[in-house]
Amino acid sequence: MKLTPWIVSAGLALGADTANAALILTEADIATPTSLITFDDHPTQEITLGPVQVGTSVGRDVVFTATSTFDAAGFTAGLYGFGSNGVWNDAMTSTWVNGGPIATMRFTFGDAPVSAVGAFMNYCINFGQAGCGTNGVSLSALDSSFNVLESYRLDLLAPISTPNATNAGEFRGISRGTADIYAFEFSGGGMFDNLVFTNPPRTVPEPATIGLLAFGLLAMALLRRKRLA
DSSP states (O other): OOOOHHHHHHHHHTTOOSTTOEEEOSGGGSOSSEEEEOOTTOOSOEEOOOOEEOOGGGTOOEEEEEEOSSSOEEEESSOEEOGGGOEEOTTOOEEEEOOOTTOEEEEEESSOOBSEEEEEEEEOSSTTSTTOOSSOOEEEEEOTTOOEEEEEEHHHHSOOOOTTOBSOOEEEEEEOSSSOBOEEEEESSEEEEEEEEEOOOOOOOOHHHHHHHHHHHHHHHHHHHHHHO
């Protein structure tokens, strides 16, 4: 599905504050290398608001939390419906949140912020149906204090239409010009599978640091030689 230019502009106006910020619709829009969390280590239904560590399988500190005034959230290999958009069944281990008035699920990156993140997902577009809530569906990137960096109304800007389908959905995410996304939040009625995000850049020593380290090693070697003599 393609977004028209005015829709893209409208999405950026909802809170993006960097020139390269964007709502992304394909996993290919996330620069490699990436990490992938499949949630397969939660193969049975688990109703929880967290916190739950979900990054262990990829060696990352990623924590799932949720809030729901309507029903519950957590992990499921059971059946979940998106109203007229069909259902996901036990072929997919996923995270979900019901569509209550203030229902959200959040993934917090504890070891390092990321520059882009997204997931294969499905969500309601006809509100008032079971599990769909009434306030729309939003995707947000948050800073280290959980303030909103940018937010997109997915049901308006990038609706998913999968009438009565099973295990159908599309990729949705957020990309920014710098690694400043400390948390990724979804609000409304929907489910995630296959959470994908950029790996933090490796810290490369500056030349001056390398030179100082080499000098120190040389001095230690000369001192040891002098003592042996």
